[in-house]
Every structure is written in C-alpha cells, then in structure tokens.
Amino acid sequence: MVNLGEEFPNFTASTSEGDIKFHEWIGDSWAILFSHPADYTPVCTTELAKVVTLEPEFKKRGVKLIALSCNDVESHKGWGKDVIAFSGCSMEKLPYPIIADEKRELAVKLGMLDPDERTKEGLPLTARAVFIIGPDKKLKLSILYPATTGRNFNELLRVIDSLQLTATKKVATPVDWKQGEPCMVLPTLSKEEALKLFPQMNTKTLPSGKEYLRYTPQP
Structure with missing residues (x-):
C-alpha cells in the first residue's frame, strides 16, 4: 500500500495498447490509475464509459488515464467495444489503456482487494481503487471503493482542479x-x-x- 506523498511503484505491465513502464508512461503528466474487478461486468462498464465521455476534460488538465482489470489483453480489447457502445461515443478504440492483471499481482501489491466480495472461484474481487499521481511520480490522492459501489468521475475532475491549484498556490x-x-x-x-x-x-x-x-x- 502506498501512502500519500510517497513515490508510486514503477511497475511494468501489459496493456490493451502494448507494454508499458509506468513512470515512463506518465512522463511529465499527471495520471489517474483506476482499477476494476473484472471485464464484462455491469458497474465497471458504466464507469469506463463515463471516463470515455470525460476524457477530453482530463486531457485539458494534462491528466493521463489508465484502467486496470484482472483479465488478459484480448479480453480488454473486446470489452472496450462494449464500453464505447454504452458511452454513445464514436471511436475505434478506448482513449486510454487497460492494464492486464490476470494474476492479481498489482492488485495485491497496491492493496486493491475487497475481502467481502468474491469471484465464483472464491477469490477476493479487486476493489475500485483510484490513485492520482503527480508529474513527480508521487501519490497525491487515493480512494478505495468497494466492488459494489461505482465511482463519481466528475468528483475526480474537481479533485484534480484542486490538486493542481494548491500544488503551486498557497x-x-x-x-x-x-x-x-x-x-x-x-x-x-x-x-x-x-x-x-x-x-x-x-x-x-x-x-x-x-x-x-x-x-x-x-x-
């Protein structure tokens, strides 16, 4: 688990847009990493679709977006088509990558598990974590929702506005x-x-x- 103000782990991962090294992917931007229990699930689909519609607003603020779900890359690509259809937007692919975390290694490392909600195999579901990381690669905000509660991404835009303002003004x-x-x-x-x-x-x-x-x- 990462504490506020600490450097966020620089992991490598496969995503729906290819392999990344997290710190290199962030570059000089702000970033939001948001996790999901699984592909082709109802609440997750509504969340990813909302992020599709809000992506231009995050982009205006210099914020990169990346999701995480405990399925493989091909599953993410297929699911992305459903997400785009539900969002009502017209595009070929999602405007942000999804990390493939089939073995739940990142979910465990970053403390994303929800012990009260389990898969049909009895494994804890990945909770709905949100991590906002600054250009200095340090954690600026974290929120952990249970798997059964969808997030408010308009609130995350508001938080970004506050974080970016208070980072430079007293x-x-x-x-x-x-x-x-x-x-x-x-x-x-x-x-x-x-x-x-x-x-x-x-x-x-x-x-x-x-x-x-x-x-x-x-x-």
Missing part, C-alpha cells in the same frame, strides 16, 4: 469547492504575508475571535 479549497470559486488562505501564512499575496483576502468573524477562516478569490 491556498486550500473548502468544502464542495469548484473551479473559479473562492479559496482559503493557508493558516501557515501570517496576516501580513497573506495580505501581501492575497490583497483581496477577507476574514470571517467567528465567536472565538480567531481569524482562521480567510477567503480569497481563486488565484
């Missing part, structure tokens, strides 16, 4: 924040430092009298 994003909305000034900045960086900063009055809710327009 702000944090409050609850339910969306691109273009006010941000919060980091508490590590003194009032003087904060006003120098964010002259439009305003501070919310609170019963405690403590001035820690400091807002600024998105830088």
Whole structure:
C-alpha cells in the first residue's frame, strides 16, 4: 500500500495498447490509475464509459488515464467495444489503456482487494481503487471503493482542479469547492504575508475571535 506523498511503484505491465513502464508512461503528466474487478461486468462498464465521455476534460488538465482489470489483453480489447457502445461515443478504440492483471499481482501489491466480495472461484474481487499521481511520480490522492459501489468521475475532475491549484498556490479549497470559486488562505501564512499575496483576502468573524477562516478569490 502506498501512502500519500510517497513515490508510486514503477511497475511494468501489459496493456490493451502494448507494454508499458509506468513512470515512463506518465512522463511529465499527471495520471489517474483506476482499477476494476473484472471485464464484462455491469458497474465497471458504466464507469469506463463515463471516463470515455470525460476524457477530453482530463486531457485539458494534462491528466493521463489508465484502467486496470484482472483479465488478459484480448479480453480488454473486446470489452472496450462494449464500453464505447454504452458511452454513445464514436471511436475505434478506448482513449486510454487497460492494464492486464490476470494474476492479481498489482492488485495485491497496491492493496486493491475487497475481502467481502468474491469471484465464483472464491477469490477476493479487486476493489475500485483510484490513485492520482503527480508529474513527480508521487501519490497525491487515493480512494478505495468497494466492488459494489461505482465511482463519481466528475468528483475526480474537481479533485484534480484542486490538486493542481494548491500544488503551486498557497491556498486550500473548502468544502464542495469548484473551479473559479473562492479559496482559503493557508493558516501557515501570517496576516501580513497573506495580505501581501492575497490583497483581496477577507476574514470571517467567528465567536472565538480567531481569524482562521480567510477567503480569497481563486488565484
């Protein structure tokens, strides 16, 4: 299991688009790795189809996408046709690769297994993991959903916007924040430092009298 801020493992893998070395595949981009229990399964198909429709939005943000499922490459290619049909988009192949993890080696290494859901052979299903990796190859966010719960990929777009903003600006994003909305000034900045960086900063009055809710327009 990888902790936030640690370097993500640089594995080699076969995918629906050929063999890759993960760090080389990422290059200077951001990346999202999202895992699936198996090909030709209902929830997974809806998820991959949603990613097809959102791929242009991730691309605009400089984010590469790669899926993982515990079947072989040929299965992934066949399943991809179903995914594209369900998405309603017109294309020859999926706009992102799918890693073949038939032996579940990556699923085990990265802590993706769901012990409460099992295959007909009695093996734990691969859970719905999400890993966001920065250009520095370090883990920026991880979420682990059970196999029975589909993910919200619009939320992942929102998270990417926050991660990319806060990586370069001394702000944090409050609850339910969306691109273009006010941000919060980091508490590590003194009032003087904060006003120098964010002259439009305003501070919310609170019963405690403590001035820690400091807002600024998105830088």
